[in-house]
Amino acid sequence: MNMTNKMIKEDVAMISRIFLNEECEVPSFWKCMRLGLSIFVGLVAWQTFFALTTKNFSGGFSIVMAVGLGFIFLISCFGMSARYYSLPEEIREKSIVIRFMKTKIKYYSFSVMLMYVIFTLTLRMTEIFIPVACIGFLFVTFIITFIIFLADMGRYDLSLFNAAISAWRNEEITEDRD
Template identity: 85%
Template sequence: MNMTNKMIKEDVAMISHVFLNEECEVPSFWKCMRLGLGIFVGLISWQTFFALTTENFSGGFSIFLAVFFGFIIFLSCFGMSARYYSLPEKIREESIVIRFMKTKTKYYAFSLILMYVMFTLALRMTEIFIPVACIVFLFVTFIITFMIFLADMGRYDLSLFNAAISAWRGEESDGALKKPE
């Protein structure tokens, strides 16, 4: 989907209107925790499944790394989910920018998970399976994917969107959106 500055400006106007006229809710702890907890449990289960099938001592260490890395991902997902679910439902459903970012995030996350699963399966089929290599691959791939995601999102001028949220939170001096110079 191609986005234009005009689309972003119209979306910001809609978001500002909704913020002024509707209530925002504080999402429940469980609602914020679901996605991150699912990823945490899935990562540890996947790593444990392969780590316990090897005679290597690195299996236990790889599970420890999976728990550590999974916890970092869990906290990140928790924070992002809390921000997303604290937006009014109308904004979550109708905002072009929110839908766009949600779609992009899903594509990058799916790509990362797919690469990790394929690498783990491919490495497991070899005679030199080292469980730590799988979790290190996930970590390196995560960093590279995150950098590509940031570069991709940097192409869009979302400063107006951030200005609308800042104005709603009262972070602007007069609480109004200002035209960028």
């Protein structure tokens, strides 16, 4: 999707208008937790499955690393979900910027998980399967993909979007003082 500065400005104006006219809800804990929790459980289960199939259970440390990395993903997803679900539903459905960010995040996340699964399966088929290498690969892949994601997002002037949220918050504070 090609985005222009004009499209972002119009989207920011629409978001500001909706923020001023609608209430933001506080999403339920479970609604925010379910995505991160499913990633956490999937990552730990996948790593545990492969670690348990090694000789002499040499993958115990990789399970601990998977739990640690999964916890980081869980907390990150919880924070992003809380912000997303606290937006009014009209913004979530109509905003070009929100839909664009959501799509980009899905593509990057899917790419990281697909590379991890392929790497794990490929390494498992060799004689030198090392469970720690799999979780290490996931960590390195995640960091590299995150840096690429930040560079990709830096191409867009999303500071306008942040400015709209700041303006809305300042107007909300000013209204509370009156």
